[in-house]
Amino acid sequence: MPGAGGFPTGPPRAFDTSARACNLPRMLSVTEAGLHCAAGDFYIDPWRPVARALITHAHSDHARPGSAAYWCAAPGEAVLRVRLGSAAAITGLAYGERRTLNGVTVSFHPAGHVLGSAQIRLEHRGEVWVVSGDYKTQTDPTCAAFEPVRCHAFVTESTFGLPVYRWREPGLVFGEIHDWWRRNRDAGRVSVLFAYSLGKAQRLLAGLDGNLGPVLLHAAAREFLPAYRAAGIALPEVPPATKENVRAVGPGALVIAPPATEGAAWRASLGDPATAFVSGWMQLRGPRRRRGAEAGFVLSDHADWPGLLDAIAATGAERVLVTHGAAGPLVRWLKETGREAAALATRFGAAEESE
Amino acid sequence: MRAFAELFAALDRTPRTAEKVAALTEYFRATPPADAAWALWFLSGQRLKRAVKTRHLREWVAAEAGLPLWLVEESYDHVGDLAETLALLLPPNPAPAPPALAELVRDFLLPLADAPESRQRELLRAAWARLDTPQRFLWHKLITGGFRVGVSRALLVRALAALAGVEPSVMLHRLQGHWQPTAEGFAGVLAGVATADAPARPYPFFLASPLEGGPTELGDATDWLVEWKWDGIRAQLLRRAGQTVVWSRGEEMVTESFPEIAAAARALPDGTVLDGELLAWRGEGPLPFAELQRRLNRRAPNAALRAAVPVVFMAYDILEAEGTDLRARPLADRREVLARVLETARLQPGYFTPRTKSRPGGAAVCGRLETFYREKPVTHRRAGPRSVEFPGQGSATARAEAAPVQAELFGDEGVHSLPAEFPLRFSPALSAANWTDVAAWREQARAAGAEGLMLKRRDSAYGAGRQRGAWWKWKVTPFTCDAVLVSAQSGHGRRATLFTDYTFAVWRGAELVPVARAYSGLTDAEIDAVDRFVRANTTGRHGPVRTVKPELVFELAFEGIAASPRHQAGLALRFPRIARWRHDKPASEADKLETLQRLAGTTRGA
Numbered sequence: 001m002p003g004a005g006g007f008p009t010g011p012p013r014a015f016d017t018s019a020r021a022c023n024l025p026r027m028l029s030v031t032e033a034g035l036h037c038a039a040g041d042f043y044i045d046p047w048r049p050v051a052r053a054l055i056t057h058a059h060s061d062h063a064r065p066g067s068a069a070y071w072c073a074a075p076g077e078a079v080l081r082v083r084l085g086s087a088a089a090i091t092g093l094a095y096g097e098r099r100t101l102n103g104v105t106v107s108f109h110p111a112g113h114v115l116g117s118a119q120i121r122l123e124h125r126g127e128v129w130v131v132s133g134d135y136k137t138q139t140d141p142t143c144a145a146f147e148p149v150r151c152h153a154f155v156t157e158s159t160f161g162l163p164v165y166r167w168r169e170p171g172l173v174f175g176e177i178h179d180w181w182r183r184n185r186d187a188g189r190v191s192v193l194f195a196y197s198l199g200k201a202q203r204l205l206a207g208l209d210g211n212l213g214p215v216l217l218h219a220a221a222r223e224f225l226p227a228y229r230a231a232g233i234a235l236p237e238v239p240p241a242t243k244e245n246v247r248a249v250g251p252g253a254l255v256i257a258p259p260a261t262e263g264a265a266w267r268a269s270l271g272d273p274a275t276a277f278v279s280g281w282m283q284l285r286g287p288r289r290r291r292g293a294e295a296g297f298v299l300s301d302h303a304d305w306p307g308l309l310d311a312i313a314a315t316g317a318e319r320v321l322v323t324h325g326a327a328g329p330l331v332r333w334l335k336e337t338g339r340e341a342a343a344l345a346t347r348f349g350a351a352e353e354s355e
Numbered sequence: 356m357r358a359f360a361e362l363f364a365a366l367d368r369t370p371r372t373a374e375k376v377a378a379l380t381e382y383f384r385a386t387p388p389a390d391a392a393w394a395l396w397f398l399s400g401q402r403l404k405r406a407v408k409t410r411h412l413r414e415w416v417a418a419e420a421g422l423p424l425w426l427v428e429e430s431y432d433h434v435g436d437l438a439e440t441l442a443l444l445l446p447p448n449p450a451p452a453p454p455a456l457a458e459l460v461r462d463f464l465l466p467l468a469d470a471p472e473s474r475q476r477e478l479l480r481a482a483w484a485r486l487d488t489p490q491r492f493l494w495h496k497l498i499t500g501g502f503r504v505g506v507s508r509a510l511l512v513r514a515l516a517a518l519a520g521v522e523p524s525v526m527l528h529r530l531q532g533h534w535q536p537t538a539e540g541f542a543g544v545l546a547g548v549a550t551a552d553a554p555a556r557p558y559p560f561f562l563a564s565p566l567e568g569g570p571t572e573l574g575d576a577t578d579w580l581v582e583w584k585w586d587g588i589r590a591q592l593l594r595r596a597g598q599t600v601v602w603s604r605g606e607e608m609v610t611e612s613f614p615e616i617a618a619a620a621r622a623l624p625d626g627t628v629l630d631g632e633l634l635a636w637r638g639e640g641p642l643p644f645a646e647l648q649r650r651l652n653r654r655a656p657n658a659a660l661r662a663a664v665p666v667v668f669m670a671y672d673i674l675e676a677e678g679t680d681l682r683a684r685p686l687a688d689r690r691e692v693l694a695r696v697l698e699t700a701r702l703q704p705g706y707f708t709p710r711t712k713s714r715p716g717g718a719a720v721c722g723r724l725e726t727f728y729r730e731k732p733v734t735h736r737r738a739g740p741r742s743v744e745f746p747g748q749g750s751a752t753a754r755a756e757a758a759p760v761q762a763e764l765f766g767d768e769g770v771h772s773l774p775a776e777f778p779l780r781f782s783p784a785l786s787a788a789n790w791t792d793v794a795a796w797r798e799q800a801r802a803a804g805a806e807g808l809m810l811k812r813r814d815s816a817y818g819a820g821r822q823r824g825a826w827w828k829w830k831v832t833p834f835t836c837d838a839v840l841v842s843a844q845s846g847h848g849r850r851a852t853l854f855t856d857y858t859f860a861v862w863r864g865a866e867l868v869p870v871a872r873a874y875s876g877l878t879d880a881e882i883d884a885v886d887r888f889v890r891a892n893t894t895g896r897h898g899p900v901r902t903v904k905p906e907l908v909f910e911l912a913f914e915g916i917a918a919s920p921r922h923q924a925g926l927a928l929r930f931p932r933i934a935r936w937r938h939d940k941p942a943s944e945a946d947k948l949e950t951l952q953r954l955a956g957t958t959r960g961a
Contacts, residue, residue, distance in 0.1 A: 163426060164433065164443035166443070284439070286434070294368050294369055326429075326433070336423065
């Protein structure tokens with residue numbers, strides 16, 4: 001049991017014992033602090049401070065501050081440091097590198113979600129579990145591609161776990177964004193793309209055609225650029241999206257900013273910009289219109305329905321535990337197609353921000 | 356279909372009306388008239404009768420997508436829009452070859468109507484094979500008949516007026532009623548050509564704006580006509596070319612639902628158009644709105660329903676007499692004409708036979724309609740339990756003290772006791788020398804079965820649409836009660852993924868009884884908060900409805916309340932909406948059913 005540093009001790013208490021939650025033998029359990037591996041004495045993406053936290057990726061619902069020691073995939077170390085601060089004790093492991101913690105062998109494998117995102121593989125007495133964190137199967141030049149890992153039990157997200165979510169090729173979506181940008185430019189307007197600061201913003205930056213006009217990046221996304229460059233991801237040099245810079249560039253500018261920036265005053269400071277959200281949620285007309293933006297582009301860092309099913313199939317897992325998102329339908333679908341499956345109640349995905 | 360889908364995308368993309376109008380104008384300019392006609396027809400809210408059962412649609416899409424039906428239902432539950440859900444579930448079309456809109460309607464949509472199931476399925480599959488995902492969404496909208504896409508009629512009118520080079524009010528008039536969605540029909544709309552259906556075309560309704568604050572800024576009270584604001588269905592009654600047509604404000608032709616009105620209208624001279632209100636009416640006053648709805652929902656009502664829910668057409672205004680458009684004339688003049696026309700019609704022999712003798716002197720009375728008032732209490736006839744009572748005031752004397760002015764129409768009979776047999780009525784003017792008198796009338800609106808007052812400038816022309824200034828509606832202060840949220844359902848359109856349709860309950864002993872459903876009144880932030888509450892506190896699921904822990908209390912405002920055996924609580928609320936979230940109240944302190952029952956006992960309902 002964790003005892004060091006005044007962190008919670010004693011046996012983990014079941015957090016959710018409802019019938020829909022899964023009974024998790026041996027390898028993992030859900031406690032008040034998070035997803036716990038009792039045998040290895042560590043947590044994965046804990047929501048309370050613990051002694052040792054293995055982190056799948058640096059989004060704030062998965063990487064929370066305050067734990068004594070963090071392990072993550074090496075390409076994500078710098079990004080995680082931006083999130084947790086320079087004082088955090090972070091150990092980066094190369095993808096595939098194996099370490100043993102109290103008899104449990106752990107390793108990190110690319111999840112394709114954002115830079116440094118990982119599936120965490122646990123092996124204990126011949127039984128293999130994989131905790132996927134968030135993942136996508138689409139190509140993304142800013143992070144390593146998702147690699148299926150064979151396992152007995154697979155813990156999967158289900159953010160977009162319904163068949164209405166089926167993504168189009170990123171190239172087509174970028175084509176739409178370019179058309180929109182061109183239209184705005186020709187109408188003398190600034191374009192603003194609302195996208196999450198870690199992952200989506202850099203993915204856009206890498207995919208946008210700089211010949212169409214100048215791209216400016218909000219400070220919240222800029223702070224991750226050094227970490228990206230350090231990991232060897234080529235991203236163009238772009239100025240910060242300050243009022244002055246946008247004004248100086250004028251119509252034709254494209255600003256990438258986090259959704260939280262969206263506000264009347266900020267908008268007004270850019271003149272009368274055309275706005276669009278970039279997110280998997282934009283697949284549906286309701287959320288698209290509810291956000292009040294003029295456009296919505298469907299580009300997600302999560303797996304769509306076919307992506308989830310392909311990824312699950314590729315693991316060869318007999319058991320699937322489904323976390324945040326549309327767990328109910330996915331669990332039922334998996335059961336009806338001959339797998340053992342159950343929902344797993346976690347606190348991931350609480351703030352849609354990772355999308 | 357490609358152009359129509361692009362138009363839809365352009366309309367959907369921008370909240371700016373100028374851009375929407377530009378997109379519409381460009382579409383109508385550049386599109387072949389046969390396609391433009393159908394686009395206009397659908398966009399203006401017309402629809403074909405639903406030919407395909409939605410259950411079949413779901414099953415066929417499930418089969419097409421290789422999904423179990425439950426997963427289609429789960430998806431629909433999540434998306435909230437069936438047409439969209441089904442479009443997203445179908446396997447993507449690698450090679451769409453969309454037909455033109457008119458072709459799609461002719462070859463795929465119209466043939467669905469009388470086709471057997473197997474043929475319907477073939478037609479759907481054939482259409483899916485031609486369309487891409489956004490086009491399929493629109494195709495499903497056309498099939499399911501709910502084509503609401505956030506394009507108001509005003510925008511369509513502006514676009515077409517710009518294209519035709521006419522005033523919007525002229526274009527609005529051309530678009531009234533049923534025109535044919537053909538190339539010729541569309542050309543007629545643009546060119547203003549008289550078509551065969553011109554006699555059935557109503558005028559655009561002139562709408563009043565709500566009066567916020569008091570009326571004192573409106574100048575001299577005597578410049579204004581004061582009427583009850585009746586709570587029925589605003590309608591136009593057209594008698595032209597030997598035909599009668601009744602249009603509701605929603606532009607439904609409702610003639611067949613109100614045969615007694617149509618029969619009475621035969622007594623009107625040719626070339627007459629009246630503006631008024633359809634009301635369910637018995638004896639001295641209106642019945643609750645829910646009763647009127649029973650009539651509206653039934654085409655060709657049988658004798659039992661006609662007897663159970665008698666209706667009247669309460670005329671406010673006359674827009675056309677002897678085939679002449681009177682709309683530019685002052686209201687006071689029009690009302691004189693109206694009174695004369697109605698009274699003449701009432702006394703017409705042959706067309707309409709009253710069961711009792713008509714009152715003597717009727718023709719003479721009508722000349723005095725708006726001037727004949729006496730300062731004495733209304734002597735309402737008691738006609739059984741439905742007689743009018745003023746809340747809290749037991750006697751005529753008390754009423755006289757409370758109300759400075761009382762109307763007295765048609766001699767010593769209150770307007771409520773006009774012969775029930777002739778269903779075209781004249782909406783009485785309420786006499787008032789000053790705004791204090793007007794305010795006193797408003798206090799009595801509920802007792803009269805009205806939802807407030809209408810204030811119309813006596814010199815006002817009959818405009819088109821909602822133009823502020825000349826006509827105001829001054830509603831009564833709404834009733835309120837505190838009720839508990841007991842269940843929720845997701846909304847539609849932009850609220851499709853949120854729980855926004857709420858059911859509220861009050862206490863009957865230790866039990867909560869649902870009394871109202873309400874959709875509006877919360878801010879977006881509050882809607883999000885309630886949505887989170889619903890998701891976290893669901894106690895049961897019944898199809899799309901989730902019951903929740905009874906915890907949140909809201910103040911509901913409503914315009915009326917009446918006994919209704921068809922509602923679980925035995926009460927029906929009129930226009931309930933959320934006034935505010937009572938964070939300060941626990942569920943136990945919500946209102947009791949008895950309180951509402953008492954309220955219903957003291958009001959005429961509506």
